[in-house]
Amino acid sequence: MDRGVSMPILQVSVYLDNRPGSLSEAMSQLDKNQIQVFALSIADAGEFGLVRMVTDDPEKATKVLEDVDYTLAKSKRNTEVTAVFMGDEDKISKITKILAESSINIEYAYSSAVHVNGKIALILRASDMENTEKTLKANGITVLTLTEIKKYFR
Numbered sequence: 001m002d003r004g005v006s007m008p009i010l011q012v013s014v015y016l017d018n019r020p021g022s023l024s025e026a027m028s029q030l031d032k033n034q035i036q037v038f039a040l041s042i043a044d045a046g047e048f049g050l051v052r053m054v055t056d057d058p059e060k061a062t063k064v065l066e067d068v069d070y071t072l073a074k075s076k077r078n079t080e081v082t083a084v085f086m087g088d089e090d091k092i093s094k095i096t097k098i099l100a101e102s103s104i105n106i107e108y109a110y111s112s113a114v115h116v117n118g119k120i121a122l123i124l125r126a127s128d129m130e131n132t133e134k135t136l137k138a139n140g141i142t143v144l145t146l147t148e149i150k151k152y153f154r
Contacts, residue, residue: 007146008080008129008133009054009058009144009149010058010078013072013073014071015050015070015072026051033064035061037053037054038054039083040052052079054083062078081123082123082124082136083144084141085121086122087117087120094141098136099135104127104128106127107126112149114153116152
């Protein structure tokens with residue numbers, strides 16, 4: 001695994017109507033354009049749902065969704081997130097304690113479809129992304145790049 005400097009992963013965030021079929025329509029657009037989704041989170045926001053996802057090509061996913069008039073969050077900019085492996089050794093309690101002791105707040109987190117040798121990739125958005133990755137790496141937590149996620153997803 002890449003133990004050097006890694007770039008945060010770009011997450012695609014899109015608002016969808018809170019109605020049956022809305023998510024299916026958006027995912028069909030990504031499928032039609034051969035974009036893989038590795039992780040997905042849906043938050044209810046009343047009339048809308050906020051869908052956050054990690055894809056194999058965030059820039060292409062953003063363009064595809066914009067081209068068919070979906071509204072992307074964060075002024076159409078992709079948000080940086082980090083992905084870490086959690087498992088028997090690196091439990092979520094250990095990961096969250098490391099960040100808490102460094103005064104780093106986890107804004108949100110969700111799991112992914114990436115599973116390797118009993119470990120699951122956890123997607124995190126924290127208050128200080130640069131220090132999040134440095135702190136986790138310094139404490140022996142595996143921080144994944146998008147390239148590694150693609151490799152493990154296959």
